[in-house]
Amino acid sequence: MSYKKTLNLPKTDFPMKGNLPEKEKELLAIWEKMNIYAAMRKGKGEKKFVLHDGPPYANGNVHIGTVLNKYLKDVVVKYWSMSGYDTPYVPGWDCHGMPIEHNVARAMREKKQDVDVLELRKACRTYAEKYVTIQREEFKRMGYVGDWEHPYLTMDYQYEARILETFKSLVEMGYIYRGLRPIHWCPVCKTALANVEVEYALHESPSIYVKFPLRNALGGVDVPTSILIWTTTPWTLPANVAIALKSDYDYVAFAADGEAYIVAEALLSSVASALGIKEPQVLKRIKGAELDSLKCKPPMSERDSVVVMADFVSLEQGTGCVHMAPGHGYDDYQMGVRHGLDIVSPVDEEGKFTDEVPEYAGKIVFDANPLIVENLTKKGIILASSRITHSYPECWRCQSPLIFRAQEQWFFDVGKKDLRKRCLDSTRAIAWVPNWSRDRMVDALEARPDWCLSRQRAWGVPIPAVYCADCGEALLDTGIIDRVISLVKENGCDVWFTASLKEIVPDGTVCTKCGGSQFVKEKDILDVWFDSSISSLRVVKDDGEPWPVDLFLEAVDQHRGWFQLSLIVAMATEESSPYKTCLTHGLVLDPQRRKMSKKLGNAVAPEEVWSKYGADILRLWFSSVDYTSDMGFGDEMLSPVVDVYRKIRNSFRFMLGNIYDYDDKKHRVSYGELGELDRYLMHKLQLLILKAREAYESFKFFRVYHMIHNFCVSALSQFYFDIMKDVLYTFAPDSKERRGAQTVLHDVLTVLVRLTAPILSFTCEEAWLSFPLGRPEKSVFLSEMPRPEPSLQDEGLASRWDRLVEVRDEVLVALERAREKKMIGNALESRLVLYSEDDNVKNLLKKHADLLDQLFIVSGVELSNSKGDLGEGSYAGEKVDLLVSVQKARGEKCQRCWMYSTSVGLAEEFPHICEKCVRAIRETQTNTNGR
Ligand SMILES: [Zn+2]
Ligand SMILES: [Zn+2]
Ligand SMILES: [Zn+2]
Numbered sequence: 001m002s003y004k005k006t007l008n009l010p011k012t013d014f015p016m017k018g019n020l021p022e023k024e025k026e027l028l029a030i031w032e033k034m035n036i037y038a039a040m041r042k043g044k045g046e047k048k049f050v051l052h053d054g055p056p057y058a059n060g061n062v063h064i065g066t067v068l069n070k071y072l073k074d075v076v077v078k079y080w081s082m083s084g085y086d087t088p089y090v091p092g093w094d095c096h097g098m099p100i101e102h103n104v105a106r107a108m109r110e111k112k113q114d115v116d117v118l119e120l121r122k123a124c125r126t127y128a129e130k131y132v133t134i135q136r137e138e139f140k141r142m143g144y145v146g147d148w149e150h151p152y153l154t155m156d157y158q159y160e161a162r163i164l165e166t167f168k169s170l171v172e173m174g175y176i177y178r179g180l181r182p183i184h185w186c187p188v189c190k191t192a193l194a195n196v197e198v199e200y201a202l203h204e205s206p207s208i209y210v211k212f213p214l215r216n217a218l219g220g221v222d223v224p225t226s227i228l229i230w231t232t233t234p235w236t237l238p239a240n241v242a243i244a245l246k247s248d249y250d251y252v253a254f255a256a257d258g259e260a261y262i263v264a265e266a267l268l269s270s271v272a273s274a275l276g277i278k279e280p281q282v283l284k285r286i287k288g289a290e291l292d293s294l295k296c297k298p299p300m301s302e303r304d305s306v307v308v309m310a311d312f313v314s315l316e317q318g319t320g321c322v323h324m325a326p327g328h329g330y331d332d333y334q335m336g337v338r339h340g341l342d343i344v345s346p347v348d349e350e351g352k353f354t355d356e357v358p359e360y361a362g363k364i365v366f367d368a369n370p371l372i373v374e375n376l377t378k379k380g381i382i383l384a385s386s387r388i389t390h391s392y393p394e395c396w397r398c399q400s401p402l403i404f405r406a407q408e409q410w411f412f413d414v415g416k417k418d419l420r421k422r423c424l425d426s427t428r429a430i431a432w433v434p435n436w437s438r439d440r441m442v443d444a445l446e447a448r449p450d451w452c453l454s455r456q457r458a459w460g461v462p463i464p465a466v467y468c469a470d471c472g473e474a475l476l477d478t479g480i481i482d483r484v485i486s487l488v489k490e491n492g493c494d495v496w497f498t499a500s501l502k503e504i505v506p507d508g509t510v511c512t513k514c515g516g517s518q519f520v521k522e523k524d525i526l527d528v529w530f531d532s533s534i535s536s537l538r539v540v541k542d543d544g545e546p547w548p549v550d551l552f553l554e555a556v557d558q559h560r561g562w563f564q565l566s567l568i569v570a571m572a573t574e575e576s577s578p579y580k581t582c583l584t585h586g587l588v589l590d591p592q593r594r595k596m597s598k599k600l601g602n603a604v605a606p607e608e609v610w611s612k613y614g615a616d617i618l619r620l621w622f623s624s625v626d627y628t629s630d631m632g633f634g635d636e637m638l639s640p641v642v643d644v645y646r647k648i649r650n651s652f653r654f655m656l657g658n659i660y661d662y663d664d665k666k667h668r669v670s671y672g673e674l675g676e677l678d679r680y681l682m683h684k685l686q687l688l689i690l691k692a693r694e695a696y697e698s699f700k701f702f703r704v705y706h707m708i709h710n711f712c713v714s715a716l717s718q719f720y721f722d723i724m725k726d727v728l729y730t731f732a733p734d735s736k737e738r739r740g741a742q743t744v745l746h747d748v749l750t751v752l753v754r755l756t757a758p759i760l761s762f763t764c765e766e767a768w769l770s771f772p773l774g775r776p777e778k779s780v781f782l783s784e785m786p787r788p789e790p791s792l793q794d795e796g797l798a799s800r801w802d803r804l805v806e807v808r809d810e811v812l813v814a815l816e817r818a819r820e821k822k823m824i825g826n827a828l829e830s831r832l833v834l835y836s837e838d839d840n841v842k843n844l845l846k847k848h849a850d851l852l853d854q855l856f857i858v859s860g861v862e863l864s865n866s867k868g869d870l871g872e873g874s875y876a877g878e879k880v881d882l883l884v885s886v887q888k889a890r891g892e893k894c895q896r897c898w899m900y901s902t903s904v905g906l907a908e909e910f911p912h913i914c915e916k917c918v919r920a921i922r923e924t925q926t927n928t929n930g931r
Helices: 020-034 036-041 064-082 098-110 117-141 157-172 234-239 265-275 330-339 365-378 416-429 437-447 478-491 528-533 535-541 562-574 606-612 615-624 635-658 676-697 701-730 736-756 761-769 795-820 839-847 849-856 915-930
Strands: 176-186 198-213 225-231 242-245 250-256 259-264 281-287 305-309 322-324 382-395 403-412 431-433 466-468 519-521 549-555 579-585 830-835 861-863 883-888
Touching: 020 036, 020 117, 020 606, 020 615, 020 761, 064 117, 064 549, 064 579, 064 615, 064 676, 098 117, 117 606, 157 176, 157 478, 157 528, 157 535, 157 562, 176 330, 198 234, 198 265, 198 365, 225 234, 225 322, 234 365, 242 330, 250 265, 259 265, 259 281, 265 382, 305 330, 322 330, 365 382, 416 437, 416 562, 431 437, 437 562, 437 579, 528 535, 528 562, 535 549, 535 562, 549 562, 562 579, 606 615, 606 635, 615 635, 615 701, 615 761, 635 701, 635 736, 635 761, 676 701, 676 736, 676 795, 676 849, 701 736, 701 849, 701 915, 736 761, 795 830, 795 839, 795 849, 795 883, 830 849, 839 849, 839 861, 849 861
Parallel strands: 225 259, 242 305, 431 579, 549 579, 830 861
Antiparallel strands: 176 403, 198 225, 198 382, 242 322, 250 259, 250 281, 466 519, 830 883
16 A cells, blocks of 8 residues: 555745746736735825935936845835835936937937937937836836836926926025036036046045245244145146235245245155255244245236135144145135135136146147146146056046136035025934944035035026126026926926017016116036935925825935935925935945946846846845845855745745645634644744844845744754654645644745745745735735734743753753764664753753654654663753764654654554554545545
């Protein structure tokens, strides 16, 4: 007789191999059909959790970093939705701006098309639409849930109108001004750059010491005297208007070649060695303050350069005397404003000197540098020159070195009405994850200059200003802005370029300066960051959803970008932060921690991962890392995650396979009637729920990952599953022991699948849909996140069993040793004799004597009262006072359950199996006959 047929072997449709790339597509179709996002929101009550999506840029395929960002958002949305909250989640895209315009204009130029502004804008719109569609499909492929059919696009007409409405409020409140100020400028892209668009790289520059002769002699020094400065930007010398010293520093005038030079005393020796002077002779000592307001002759202009006092002067390098060009530096500019200095900036938009510097007019400043050095050296004005390599700002777009250039621009005054202070106060009050990111935001806010809002580009929202045709005065008039807003609502922003001035400027509008009534339209557009800074207002507040929103969640570079700019705009217009909690994550780098880029060829396309391994593997990897710092990612990092995936999948499969004949309504064994081991697992399950929920709610998803993995391995596959296989397979199907184990498996499975669903969405849905008798909810995402059930916890039982598990671990080591010595093969070939001198251990073993062979998976356990019974070679426990002797099991091997028993052969009908198996078969036959 074959006994295999009498066993209850597992049955399930849930395959061992995931074949995720194919299976995921089926699941996506199911979600699409049931409109999972709408279904998740349906019937949810008043409680809302709003995560507002920061818009990625609609250019190119999605980057792995953006996929990570949206993944974290997806986990949050799914967790809170399953926890009973309504979770509106509207994804968005940033559609205007430089990178799109750049690509589109290049393509048009290549086709030799004339780039007319309206044609260009039209092509940019089409381009952005194309990438919105591509990226949307990519995000959906990852299983991300959201209102993908109704995303917000910053180029939607209504959105564009809202940008202008916010701008108008800021104008009314006095935050917007037009001013001459130095800004980072890319001579190649010919545009101003926002702070966030500036990158730093190593760059070689001249390093020169330049003399500024004093207009009047210095008392006590008989020879001609000059102040000596050090700079790395010779091209800024024509714009020099001042020299900054620190009032409490000690300065000296020292002699060289019949002249005297003033430098900070602390830097004298380093300056002297740069100048090749061995022992400089000090002629006079003087405090910085005593030099205040002296006038010098600058090297490249006829004006005066005046000595001013400044705190930022340091003794780190140079001469302690700092060349100031307010038109070419931000510190210099602020200094200039304070001291009423001229803001000189003789450089045009291509980075070329203007006619104001006749000698070098038309030359690009970087090309002029060596000529300036050569000429001034010849004239004896530069005393020493060399070259240095230092960190220098460059354009994020084209990698060209940037210049600071003063230009008339539109600014957002961040100091107005205490705005910066209010933003700082709110930053200190709201929650930051991780906590240190608050400091980063504080630093970024403190350092932020006024926000330069104008860009000299075409693809964006126009600044609705006009200029007087007669005198050039700029006019920002709310009457004009109102007209523009209503035109934009109907026609989009193109209308600014097509509408006549008559349509835009109300009758009777006159220039505030000269009274003229003819105007021309502003050509500049708004910084694209202004577009995205209003998104939570447009998408959440205007739609009547709870605002400030619960969460902003973006990469760490957004402290200077979207986090900050959204805060500034909301604080100015709504007197509130737009978010309650702000979460930041690190960047995804390559395995060597380098930035992924096309240039380096080290970028991993997310598409490669999901078509090779499946999106769930990428999801699992994302959850396995501590996202708070930067993460190294490469194909080779996926294999440990693939192993973990297999363990989780196999755990699901084992449970699904063993409840094939279990109907929870009919077969459930009540908690009180469950065995101790079953109740112990129920207890552990409650702890898992509690801790996993805590981890989800504090956004520590990697903890959830480790807990689930650990539970699957140590609580389930190496413990409960291993021990209960015998009960599940060999006991009569309807026996209380087997139904009890199935009750536990059923509960563990329904908990685990739901608990893991936000992380491993595809596989958990697949498992959910594979439940033998189905589930009341059509999707795991329509079910509820489990909550810990206090009545299923039993601390007393758990602490006893924790101790038993320690004993078991010792026994498993003893069995392993015996196996190594070839005393046994399978553990079932053995019988154990145990001895302990610890009364607690003794009592524990005695109390559970009936369970021990099941717990250790051996064919017999004997508790001995005398050490002598154990004989030579017994194993002594390391953590538990226990001696274990492994001996050959008694009796014969049962052909059905593989346990050794002296009862094998006693039943005539079944000569090869043990009495336990005989009973199981008879019980099954009785039950079957009875039906
Ligand atoms: Zn550039
Ligand atoms: Zn005028
Ligand atoms: Zn048996």
